[in-house]
Amino acid sequence: MKSAVETLNPTRVRLTVEVPFEELKDSLDAAYKKINQQVTVKGFRKGKIPARVIDQRFGRGAVLEEAVNDALPKFYTDAVNEAELNPLGQPEVDIKELKDNELLSFTAEVDIRPALEIPDYSGIEVEVDAIEVADEDVDKAVEELRERFASTSPVERAAEEGDVVTLDLEAKVDGEVLEDGVAKDVSYTIGSGELLDGIDEAVKGKSAGEEATFTSELKGGSAAGKEAEVTVKVSQVAARELPELDDEFAQLASEFDTLEELRADSRKRLVNMKEYDQATQAQERVLDKLLELVEVPVPEKLLEDEINTRKHNLEHHQLGQMGLTLDKYLELQEKTAEEFETETREAAVKGIKTQFVLDELVNKEKLNVNQEELTEHLVRRAAGSGMSPDQFAQAVVEGGQVPMLVGEVARGKALAVVVEAATVKDTNGEVVDLSDDEDDAEAVEAAADGDEEAEDSKES
Known part of the structure; x- marks a missing residue:
């Protein structure tokens, strides 16, 4: 086998490969064997049909095509290794010449890893943010931890910002209630932004047993992205109570004593x-x-x-x-x-x-x-x-x-x-x-x- 490499650009080459016909022998034998297993010829047992009969009945061209398809990957890989290329992806192969008992010639275009020159990088200098933790940052972190240990207790008043309300929801699109648009006993903290846009305004000022209707764009489900008419009923209003920031809280929320x-x-x-x-x-x-x-x-x-x-x-x-x-x-x-x-x-x-x-x-x-x-x-x-x-x-x-x-x-x-x-x-x-x-x-x-x-x- 002979091969040559033509550089088309820094990331693509064309391989031209010529293969003497005798190097196709193993693939030709495999092609005849494969065809033998797939066809039936009267007078011959399956798998025992002579090559000349296959040529006569099905054409030498079919055998050559099968052999070339079998052999190409190996010849391509040999050419790549010989040229010491680093190919990316699959090649575009074009059979240029196939002469029976003489020669197989093909080209293969493929992307390759570009040759890179890594310069001295020891002079690189960069600037990053300084590490600064203010007392306010610590206050915020402790307050977030405090929020996680908040307790709730039902109250007999209208809902306010920060309250935890228990809600029943029903969403309609074009006047029809969605199959997945009904939810019962949903717990929601007013102001958290975890449900639908507009729900905070709808439930603020509402007491247990009261309801409101508002329009909002659905964020998920079967009608995600559509405008829906949402009816929300408040079944309970509960106030959140935060623990005192003292040593007792530290012992409750962490492994520390103070x-x-x-x-x-x-x-x-x-x-x-x-x-x-x-x-x-x-x-x-x-x-x-x-x-x-x-x-x-x-x-x-x-x-x-x-x-x-x-x-x-x-x-x-x-x-x-x-x-x-x-x-x-x-x-x-x-x-x-x-x-x-x-x-x-x-x-x-x-x-x-x-x-x-x-x-x-x-x-x-x-x-x-x-x-x-x-x-x-x-x-x-x-x-x-x-x-x-x-x-x-x-x-x-x-x-x-x-x-x-x-x-x-x-x-x-x-x-x-x-x-x-x-x-x-x-x-x-x-x-x-x-x-x-x-x-x-x-x-x-x-x-x-x-x-x-x-x-x-x-x-x-």
């Missing part, structure tokens, strides 16, 4: 959260700086596939679960279709560039992934999917996605190398030490906004 200890722990938790946010912010900004340093051509077909995958996942998974259409989502986000298209394309471009650059860094820095690192990442991903680690691991193995997870961990380690080499300062001018951060893989996914499964599945 309110002072509880406040100190709340401050520590807020600092930890801000440290994580700061580390994520640093990684995102370092990644952005790194991408600015590297010229990364993006294969157009890969980009279009990634864009389509992102749209499909949004429409059929995320929005579908919320009962929203894309049009309604854009309306809620106050975005035009053009703005959505632009943002989706930009995110897809960044995701692909991020993977290319970090994969190149993995090779350059000779980074490996050990079993412990892979297991830790798998457990994190399982938690995010709502599955147990064992269930998630089984799904990953059955779906052939282990290399994808390994790639995610390796890219996380590559980003960590760049972050470690960068200078990170906060807005107060203080140098930030991120050496203890262990969530690099998660940060890569956040920074790249990546649904990388789509691209990984395209690599051969």
Whole structure:
């Protein structure tokens, strides 16, 4: 076999392959055997029909077609390996010449990973938010905890802001009561915004036994997005009572004996959260700086596939679960279709560039992934999917996605190398030490906004 490579652009090549006919022998034998099992010829036992009879009855062309279809993947793979290419996706194959007993010639166009030159990244400098926790932040955290331990008691008065009311609801669209539009004994805190728009105004001032009717756009169910006439009846009004902020509350709501200890722990938790946010912010900004340093051509077909995958996942998974259409989502986000298209394309471009650059860094820095690192990442991903680690691991193995997870961990380690080499300062001018951060893989996914499964599945 002879092959030659023509570079069409930095991300696409054309392979021209010539195969001597004798190299098709195994595929021809397999083609005759396959046809033998599929056809019947009078006078011959099934599977024992001579090749010359098959040629006469069904045509040599059918045999050649079967043989070529069987042999092409191997010859293509051999040519790719010989040229040391990194193909993306499936090739577009064109048979140029097929001479019986002489020659098979074909071309294969395919997208490839571009060759990247990673420059010195040690000079990257970024600024992140300083970690500041004010007394007001601690007050708010303690107050939120206090809200969780509120008690309620029925009152004989009209409902007010903050009260917990028990409601019966009935929704009509075009005068017809919806099958899923009736609910009984719904508990609702006035002002929480957890039910329908307009419900707060409808129930305020109402006492037990009173009802009101208002119009609201339904957020879910069979008539999501439609205007409905909603009748709400108040069956009970209960006032919320908050516990006193004292040592007794600290003992009720936590493992601490005093309110002072509880406040100190709340401050520590807020600092930890801000440290994580700061580390994520640093990684995102370092990644952005790194991408600015590297010229990364993006294969157009890969980009279009990634864009389509992102749209499909949004429409059929995320929005579908919320009962929203894309049009309604854009309306809620106050975005035009053009703005959505632009943002989706930009995110897809960044995701692909991020993977290319970090994969190149993995090779350059000779980074490996050990079993412990892979297991830790798998457990994190399982938690995010709502599955147990064992269930998630089984799904990953059955779906052939282990290399994808390994790639995610390796890219996380590559980003960590760049972050470690960068200078990170906060807005107060203080140098930030991120050496203890262990969530690099998660940060890569956040920074790249990546649904990388789509691209990984395209690599051969």
